[in-house]
Structures are given as C-alpha cells and as structure tokens.
C-alpha cells in the first residue's frame with residue numbers, strides 16, 4: 409500500500425492554520441494535555457521525552473511548563489509544522505530544552521532511550537497496517553523499561569450502529585474548529601480516505617503486539633481516543 413508523504417499533506421497552509429483551529433477546540437486539547445500531565449507526573453526530574461509527530465509542539469509546551477528540567481525531542485516530518493514548533497519553543501523560552509528533528513522514527517537512533525514517548529494523532533495516518541504496527545514497535549524500542557507510551561488516535565468501530573450518529577457530531581466539531589465548510593457526508597468521506605480509522609480494540613491489540621501488556625484508555629472525545637501504556 410502506498411503511504412502518502414505526510415510532509416506534503418501537512419503543508420504551509422495547514423501549518424499556518426493548525427493552531428487557530430486547535431484553539432477553537434481548546435477545551436478538548438486542554439483536557440487531553442491535563443490528563444497527560446497527570447499520567448506522567450511521577451517521571452524523574454530529568455526525564456527525556458520523545459514526541460513523534462510533534463506538529464506545532466503544543467504537547468511539548470504543556471509538559472515543559474510543568475517540568476522545568478525535562479528535555480524533549482520534537483520529531484516531525486513536515487518542515488512547515490516543525491518550523492511552527494520551533495517558533496513556539498522560542499516564544500516560550502523552551503528552545504534550549506527541545507531538539508528538533510525533521511524526519512521519521514528511523515531518524516532517532518534505536519539506542520536512544522526515553523522516559524516517555526508521545527504520539528498524538530499520528531499513527532492514524534499510517535494506512536498500511538504493517539507500517540502502523542512497525543511504528544508502535546519502533547516507539548517501544550525507544551522506551552526505557554517502565555517508560556510510558558501515550559498515543560492518541562482517531563478510532564472508532566465504523567461498522568457499529570452508533571457510527572452514523574457519532575459522525576454527525578464529529579462533523580459539527582470539525583466545522584466548529586473552522587477546518588471546513590463541507591457537509592458532514594463530505595467530512596466523513598475525506599476522513600475515511602485519509603485516515604485508517606480502526607476500532608479501539610484493534611489499537612489495543614496492536615499495542616499489546618508491540619509489548620505493551622496493558623494499554624489503558626484514559627481519554628475519549630468523540631472519535632479521538634488516547635491510551636497510556638507502560639513498557
């Protein structure tokens with residue numbers, strides 16, 4: 409299966425609008441980031457965190473503000489998104505604590521070990537199930553024993569009876585973000601074209617296959633689900 413190049417999809421236009429749209433749904437992002445902070449609160453004072461698909465760096469800003477000695481790697485294949493991340497780190501004074509890597513997981517040495525890996529709203533773009541599984545494997549390899557993986561995904565059982573009703577609410581949410589003026593049918597058609605929407609049980613099975621014995625679903629907002637797992 410041909411995997412679209414994410415650095416093409418997350419282009420300058422999307423990078424310019426990404427935070428504007430996220431701000432329109434700030435309550436959802438704030439809830440997720442608050443809970444991630446709680447999940448990770450017991451990590452050591454000098455923890456090292458890898459953010460895979462860091463985008464504009466919002467998750468890093470939240471954690472860097474809470475933990476002045478934590479250090480971060482922002483891994484991001486889109487140069488435009490990474491540039492926004494860099495700007496944000498400079499604006500908040502976190503640039504000294506954040507290494508920016510323009511690339512993919514293969515560009516982080518497998519020997520480099522982290523206390524936590526965050527991968528928020530990224531693996532859903534892996535349309536090939538084997539590549540998606542390989543990404544979970546790669547993140548597991550870069551975690552120290554006891555380290556945390558936090559992954560958020562657009563996830564739902566598209567064959568369930570509730571899917572159409574949820575899709576209506578999802579469409580309303582996408583419009584509220586300002587991302588689109590399309591009608592719900594078009595929004596859902598685009599989502600199913602570009603995103604591999606797998607049911608929560610399938611995501612949990614992938615996490616287990618990558619060695620995470622007990623993925624814990626700690627957040628859901630419409631189709632967005634987030635799990636934490638320990639190695």
Ligand SMILES: C[S@@+](CC[C@H](N)C(=O)[O-])C[C@H]1O[C@@H](n2cnc3c(N)ncnc32)[C@H](O)[C@@H]1O
Nearest residue numbers: 414418460461462463485486489528529530533
């Ligand atoms: C929806 S954004 C999420 C950004 C950020 N994590 C957030 O929650 O705001 C998805 C990001 O993942 C990046 N991405 C897509 N495929 C990727 C891959 N295979 N490896 C790493 N990052 C990827 C995209 O370039 C994009 O910046």
